[in-house]
Amino acid sequence: MRRPMQAILTVATVAALATTFLQAGAATAPAVAASTTSARGPAAPDHQNPMTLSLPDGQTAASCADPTVVHGVGRDRNWYLYCTTDALTATDKNPDGSLVQHVVPTYRSTDLSHWTYVGDAFTTKPAWVGDANGVWAPDVVYRNGRWYLYYAASDTPTATAPTGGGSAVGVATSSSPTGPWTDSGGPVVAPQAAPNGTGQRWEFDPEVITDRGSTYLYFGSYFGGVNVRRLTSDGLRSVPSSEREIAIDNRYEGTYLMRHDGWWYFMGSATNCCNGALTGYGVFVARSRSPLGPFTDRDGVAITATRVGGTPLLAQNGNRWVGTGHNTVVTDLAGQDWIVYHAVDRDDPYYAGQGTYTKRPVLIDPLDWVDGWPVVRGGAGPSDTVQPGPVAQPGERPTYRPTRAATDVPGRLLRSASTSFDGSSLPSTLSWIREPDPATWTVGGGQLRWQTQAADIHPPTTPLASVLAEPAPSGDYVVETTVAVDTPATGDGVNYVQGGLIVYGDDGNYVRLTSNSIFDTRQTEFGKQVSSQPAGSPTYGNMVVGPVGDRTTLRIVHRVVGGQHQYTAYTSDDGRHFVRGGTWTADLGAHPRIGLISLGGAGFTSTFDDLRVSTVRSVHR
Numbered sequence: 001m002r003r004p005m006q007a008i009l010t011v012a013t014v015a016a017l018a019t020t021f022l023q024a025g026a027a028t029a030p031a032v033a034a035s036t037t038s039a040r041g042p043a044a045p046d047h048q049n050p051m052t053l054s055l056p057d058g059q060t061a062a063s064c065a066d067p068t069v070v071h072g073v074g075r076d077r078n079w080y081l082y083c084t085t086d087a088l089t090a091t092d093k094n095p096d097g098s099l100v101q102h103v104v105p106t107y108r109s110t111d112l113s114h115w116t117y118v119g120d121a122f123t124t125k126p127a128w129v130g131d132a133n134g135v136w137a138p139d140v141v142y143r144n145g146r147w148y149l150y151y152a153a154s155d156t157p158t159a160t161a162p163t164g165g166g167s168a169v170g171v172a173t174s175s176s177p178t179g180p181w182t183d184s185g186g187p188v189v190a191p192q193a194a195p196n197g198t199g200q201r202w203e204f205d206p207e208v209i210t211d212r213g214s215t216y217l218y219f220g221s222y223f224g225g226v227n228v229r230r231l232t233s234d235g236l237r238s239v240p241s242s243e244r245e246i247a248i249d250n251r252y253e254g255t256y257l258m259r260h261d262g263w264w265y266f267m268g269s270a271t272n273c274c275n276g277a278l279t280g281y282g283v284f285v286a287r288s289r290s291p292l293g294p295f296t297d298r299d300g301v302a303i304t305a306t307r308v309g310g311t312p313l314l315a316q317n318g319n320r321w322v323g324t325g326h327n328t329v330v331t332d333l334a335g336q337d338w339i340v341y342h343a344v345d346r347d348d349p350y351y352a353g354q355g356t357y358t359k360r361p362v363l364i365d366p367l368d369w370v371d372g373w374p375v376v377r378g379g380a381g382p383s384d385t386v387q388p389g390p391v392a393q394p395g396e397r398p399t400y401r402p403t404r405a406a407t408d409v410p411g412r413l414l415r416s417a418s419t420s421f422d423g424s425s426l427p428s429t430l431s432w433i434r435e436p437d438p439a440t441w442t443v444g445g446g447q448l449r450w451q452t453q454a455a456d457i458h459p460p461t462t463p464l465a466s467v468l469a470e471p472a473p474s475g476d477y478v479v480e481t482t483v484a485v486d487t488p489a490t491g492d493g494v495n496y497v498q499g500g501l502i503v504y505g506d507d508g509n510y511v512r513l514t515s516n517s518i519f520d521t522r523q524t525e526f527g528k529q530v531s532s533q534p535a536g537s538p539t540y541g542n543m544v545v546g547p548v549g550d551r552t553t554l555r556i557v558h559r560v561v562g563g564q565h566q567y568t569a570y571t572s573d574d575g576r577h578f579v580r581g582g583t584w585t586a587d588l589g590a591h592p593r594i595g596l597i598s599l600g601g602a603g604f605t606s607t608f609d610d611l612r613v614s615t616v617r618s619v620h621r
Contacts, residue, residue, distance in 0.1 A: 166191025278541025499606025
């Protein structure tokens, strides 16, 4: 039994917040003037996601991806927000009809909710940065009496590769958080070949912290993994010989580091950031006593393991926000932590008239601590209604109070719909959609052994894989299975071979939760296929959940909320402790079916112990 939530709200005088803002734990983080929250002062203003980003022409900026936030120095009581290169509106266009790209748009605020545009960090890209893409994912820190803006240069030209010379990390400096910024003239981390020798690794998403007199730069993404280097004393270059691996490739990007109660917490985002209404991006957390790792999740699994660790921290919860990721953390003047991140409105995912160009507005929600681990809004996840806001100015009274969100667990077993695969034949409740060759599956010893198919369920792609299913119960329910997929645990490039659960409407509409091989990793993937998408838009989206074990228990909880069907993923690598993932909303028709799949490539076997169907009950833990 876990201990009750312990709130960390502080209403006493906050006199030294140098360790609480963007780079928590950094010895040279910006100091904030002493302030006092007052029980009799004005209440901190409420807020509602997304943040409001006001532009000079009266419009509101549509996007602020990869956000970072800092507080002013000394008497400067403003907060500053920086975003990745992006279009601000769908109306500001170039002569060719493309949207004008703003290179690190910057905003100022007094309440951490309403922001005013103050300009772009760069009017033109630094000369050494290429034109193929942009200047991405800024990270701004204050040290040595100056402001440093680190950024990902997504392309660097060379004599032999005018575009596609590889990504790098750059830096610019200023005496002010709003610039003007002077670029260092070259990379802090230069392009480098990927570990597998194929192409250049992705040196994206810089993150800078200081610990015990040394300053470190974290960088990287799916292709090449996340790494860290020590910076030189001037902060303008890194030391290649100091590089260490932080997280395995094919899993994390958007790194954020913070210190709390003697631990360093790694936060990283996973899957696709920009997939419209099917974006499944989310934030995961692991911790270490050292900022150099090794980082392990709540279950003790390392983020360098091929069976990748990472405890879900921020995931979509069934409201309009999907793709909740690439975060930073700020601490308000009452001592409450807040997570700032971008998301996608599934009801309005794209810039008007721009096909599949995904908008990513910026959100903020409270970050609480339970038994040494962070949770968002007491575990409730991203908000989309009016909420208590942060204490952003001296004298304000905090109104946010943490409450623990409930979680869903199996209730009464529905025996008529469940099986443990006793005997030598399938139970009569289960039937095949596209029956496979009988030689590819067997029932015996309390298990179903089913060879993986060289097929999938992504129409119009053929061949379409077989599904073993039965009618779903009416109302709310839980469906579970325990599966072992015998792809190598050590990682060998077997890609997308998987076995697990499916809730199936038809070939174009389903959700599925599987134990999956993703290049050199093993992960649990929660995917959604939907046919009713605009022309050219993606039809499949995915998120990931907890780590894969020798045998992995997969659970999908179905609830009808506000007339919408919500499906939430849970996984367990020991069959006892379950990790909660994200939620897809999906209309799977009047008569969906629940069951099993084994697909994605030939040559392996998925072994299922059971198929269990239960009612749902909610508990507080």
